[in-house]
Amino acid sequence: LNGSTHAGRVRTTWGGVGRNVADCLARLLADKVRFVSAVGGREDRHGEALLHHNPLMDAGGVLRVEGARTATYCTLLDRHGDCLFGVGDMDAHRHISPIMHIFNKKT
Numbered sequence: 001l002n003g004s005t006h007a008g009r010v011r012t013t014w015g016g017v018g019r020n021v022a023d024c025l026a027r028l029l030a031d032k033v034r035f036v037s038a039v040g041g042r043e044d045r046h047g048e049a050l051l052h053h054n055p056l057m058d059a060g061g062v063l064r065v066e067g068a069r070t071a072t073y074c075t076l077l078d079r080h081g082d083c084l085f086g087v088g089d090m091d092a093h094r095h096i097s098p099i100m101h102i103f104n105k106k107t
Helices: 017-029 045-052 091-095 098-103
Strands: 033-040 057-065 072-077 083-089
Touching: 017 033, 017 057, 033 045, 033 091, 045 057, 057 091
Parallel strands: 033 057
Antiparallel strands: 072 083
């Protein structure tokens, strides 16, 4: 980790505990499950992709925040798959509040 580029493999996956639970429930129940969270605005490619990843998941509870960055986490693994370190950017999470959850309750 001396600041130089090292050969490796990069993989992107969907995650986040709340997103994973909503995704699984939507697939298992074959019904709309409302996901409540916050992502970056329309210029944020991670948020845009996340909102369209599972059409069964109701993203109506997701707040789009212009200028914010959708939460991402990057992990560096060793050749055995063990975590060496991770970097998390949770900027959009500061826009999530209990009030947001109350008003996004599905009826």
